[in-house]
Amino acid sequence: MATASTQPKGTKPNTFRSGPDDRGHFGIFGGRFVAETLMPLILDLERAYNEAKNDPAFHAELADLNANYAGRPSALYFAERLTEQFGGAKIYFKRDELNHTGSHKINNCLGQILLARRMRKTRIIAETGAGQHGVAVATVCARFGLPCEIFMGKTDVERQKPNVFRMGLLGAKVNPVTSGAGTLKDAMNEALRDWVTNVRDTYYIIGTVAGPHPYPELVRDFQSIIGKEVREQMLEREGRLPDTLVACIGGGSNAIGLFHPFLDDENVKLYGVEAGGHGLDVPNGHAASMNGGNPGVLHGNRTYLLQDDDGQILEGHSISAGLDYPGVGPEHAWLKETGRVTYVAATDQEALDAFQMCTTLEGIIPALEPSHALAYVEKLAPTLSKDNLLVMNMCGRGDKDIFAVAGHLGMKM
Amino acid sequence: MSKTTRIDRRFAKLKEEGRPGLVTFITAGDPDLETSKKILLGLPKAGADVIELGMPFSDPMADGPAIQASSLRALKAGHKMRATLELVSEFRKHDQDTPIVLMGYYNPIYVYPNEEFLKDATAAGVDGLIVVDVPPEADDELCIPARKHGLNFIRLATPTTDAKRLPTVLTNTSGFLYYVSITGITGAAAPDVNAVHTHVNLIKKATTLPVAVGFGVKTGDQAKALAKGADAVVVGSALVSAIEQSLEPGGRSTSKTVASVLDLVQSFAGALRTG
Structure with a gap:
């Protein structure tokens, strides 16, 4: 069986779930620096x-x-009004924002x-x-x-x-x-x-x-409970696996937690949504390390980084403090290279709009981080058929963000 | 390594002279390229036996405030990796004997990228590399390729490097071994001299490589005490702090900058030469 580290670029591994190798590598990414x-x-x-x-x-x-402290399993919720609003895929939220501590x-x-x-x-x-x-x-x-x-x-x-x-x-x-x-x-x-x-x-x-x-x-292993629960819950609910999974990516822990149990289910499409900040074309104006960065070594691992051509790390920018990081987990870097996961970006403004839409249509105040995922769902869902089962990870609640959002919307609290 | 390197020759000479060496650290391009060049060229005469030249990095995770600030000063002045190598070429026009070890973090090398960097560094007259965040477990990345270019790859051993781990650290190390006298970042707490002696003795039993002791050396007396049983002492944070203190409030160098560093080097060298 091909392991993550020996997998030549451009060929498909037998499994996407065997990494890392014994030195911590996912393809060329990861390691112990x-x-x-x-x-x-x-x-x-x-x-x-x-x-x-x-x-x-x-x-x-x-x-x-x-079970008894964090309150798992978290619910799998059918977001009926957003499904109607977007007019395409059947949208579910994995309600990880309901966990103890709110994410x-x-x-x-x-x-x-x-x-x-x-x-x-x-x-x-x-x-x-x-x-x-x-x-x-x-x-x-x-x-x-x-x-x-x-x-x-x-x-x-x-x-x-x-x-x-x-x-x-x-x-x-x-x-x-x-x-x-x-x-x-x-x-x-x-x-x-x-x-x-x-x-x-x-x-x-x-x-x-x-x-x-x-x-x-x-x-990843501790977060994979998210995807394992989604598997069981969806099988119970719809009698089959989901078709589409969407999650926001800063370092990428909620996304890998959702994706990992599905990596070998070829028919399940996976989308990671990075923080597009002011836009991917604005230099140092976003935090999308995979869509706007290059491989490098920082904080102990090789991965995609926002950096200049001399290897100095850039600060990046996102409205969301949780996504405002110039790197990303090495397994995501590898999943990008292998093409198993599609990585896209949503801007600050798109996330803010999604934040408001979710709040008023579903009565759920999302954190700014999953608001990025929702902003992409808004684009993706209408392109999918009505029987497409889409799960978005609602990985955090927005209580912490209300002051920042008020500022951005010009409201006084 | 079959061929002797400039580092090997320098430590052999120190042994002949029967004195511990002084290893000085400054950051390339700090506070600006011109001043940094003057400091570098003045180091041998001031008493530096081996020069560590820091490669500035935006995120120096193992460094304390003094070296962090020196790295940021250089980057703010527009310093690039190529300028670090040009500094070494310039130095070699004046000095063929004093070893230069480039010290820093992996990313700027990786992005250069590795093979080009090793080629250019060797051509510039660099003798060794200390790359803080590339452990022996990743020797195939940079250490072994560096040795193929004739560069010494110098590793750090630390108070957490126990007898079981020491052989791993020593395997591909050459030139000298850098013993980090504290668990911590550069320029932090003063080391416990007795604990350092004990650990250096253990290392000496395991290798014939010279051992340099550093991290947190602030005074000549301290340097002298740490030198016992070791082959050299490294001084870094104290020197870049001297640079910082000599600057204008806006961060520009003054007429005192070069002299304040070189005078300090001279006083450390003096302390190490008095038996």
């Missing part, structure tokens, strides 16, 4: 995760927390906090952009009684105030990061600097399917 200080720990983490994966007790504990991020945090406990780490750190991951980390740290520090860009601290407040309530220390543009990339740099300094007692809960191996793999 970290400083030596962190290498022993990264190798420990890999061992600990491999043991946990094969331990029924680990899975049982996680399943219990997922899909809790899926990963519950898995990783159990790993941290197995590894006997006594301090937790994390980076956050929109603050959804930060809140989820602060939540599991409160639940398990571990001290926690969250690194968050100064710009994001400003535009995501409700989440900063929530993290504080949960007992986490939020460290605003002033380097660079003060967004997610800079928060990740600072978290890595903290980790290198406190490597012996600290566990770093990375929030997306990026970073050094084994993070992209383990975060």
